[in-house]
Amino acid sequence: MMVGLTGGIASGKSTVSQMFKERGFAIIDADVAARKVVEPDQSAYQEIVQVFGEAILLPNQMLDRAKLGAIIFSDETKRQKLNSIVHPAVRKQMEIWKNEALAAGSQTVIYDIPLLFESRLTNLVEKTIVVFVEEQVQLERLMERNGLSESEALARITSQMPLSEKVKMADAVIDNNGEMDETRSQIVQLIKKWALCP
Numbered sequence: 001m002m003v004g005l006t007g008g009i010a011s012g013k014s015t016v017s018q019m020f021k022e023r024g025f026a027i028i029d030a031d032v033a034a035r036k037v038v039e040p041d042q043s044a045y046q047e048i049v050q051v052f053g054e055a056i057l058l059p060n061q062m063l064d065r066a067k068l069g070a071i072i073f074s075d076e077t078k079r080q081k082l083n084s085i086v087h088p089a090v091r092k093q094m095e096i097w098k099n100e101a102l103a104a105g106s107q108t109v110i111y112d113i114p115l116l117f118e119s120r121l122t123n124l125v126e127k128t129i130v131v132f133v134e135e136q137v138q139l140e141r142l143m144e145r146n147g148l149s150e151s152e153a154l155a156r157i158t159s160q161m162p163l164s165e166k167v168k169m170a171d172a173v174i175d176n177n178g179e180m181d182e183t184r185s186q187i188v189q190l191i192k193k194w195a196l197c198p
């Protein structure tokens with residue numbers, strides 16, 4: 001079974017996908033794919049440099065992710081432009097990893113995709129899980145993890161569909177406001193309820 005795992009920025013998708021991984025499930029992470037497809041030997045890289053200029057490169061020629069993030073999270077047109085370059089390559093990479101997981105005998109594949117609903121990727125999956133946190137918890141965890149100011153963090157949060165909307169569309173919701181152990185036990189329950197096998 002293909003399962004889509006999503007949520008808001010810093011709501012805890014990676015934390016939850018790690019908990020599935022501990023139990024042997026195959027994880028496909030769209031953020032990891034998005035990092036791989038913009039490496040200097042990939043075609044998306046050339047396109048990004050053409051559109052955004054060499055100012056978004058580090059001295060070692062890799063993308064300066066902090067700089068590119070500052071640009072695209074404060075300018076919707078530029079964000080959409082970047083999405084239109086990166087997302088087709090991300091989809092191809094995820095397809096390759098899915099086929100590898102199935103060939104290796106995985107029964108369940110968990111797709112960790114931040115923009116599962118925004119990018120209309122729900123056709124890839126049979127069930128969806130949304131990792132939920134209260135807005136204040138999300139803001140605090142994002143500021144802390146990425147060293148962002150409140151306004152920078154809010155710009156990132158508002159560039160996505162509101163988490164409350166995602167919750168309405170989910171087949172299952174994991175509440176990640178509490179301790180990690182409380183989150184883990186919800187996952188164990190869900191694995192039983194949906195009879196998920198790695």
Ligand SMILES: CC(C)(COP(=O)(O)OP(=O)(O)OC[C@H]1O[C@@H](n2cnc3c(N)ncnc32)[C@H](O)[C@@H]1O)[C@@H](O)C(=O)NCCC(=O)NCCS
Binds near residue numbers: 030072
């Ligand atoms: C702008 C970039 C370089 C900033 O990199 P940075 O290392 O700071 O962030 P990272 O990639 O780890 O993403 C962190 C989170 O930001 C959110 N996010 C990233 N890109 C986007 C976007 N285009 N729109 C909305 N939210 C986004 C997601 O919740 C993601 O989990 C990077 O996010 C990027 O290349 N984004 C475009 C590709 C994309 O859409 N990725 C998201 C899933 S495919």
Ligand SMILES: Nc1ncnc2c1ncn2[C@@H]1O[C@H](COP(=O)(O)OP(=O)(O)OP(=O)(O)O)[C@@H](O)[C@H]1O
Binds near residue numbers: 142
């Ligand atoms: N239950 C929890 N208690 C305390 N801290 C947590 C909890 N869950 C996650 N965190 C922390 O909150 C931050 C965000 O979590 P995580 O990276 O898993 O989110 P994410 O949804 O994958 O984010 P992104 O969309 O940016 O990739 C991390 O620093 C993580 O360690």
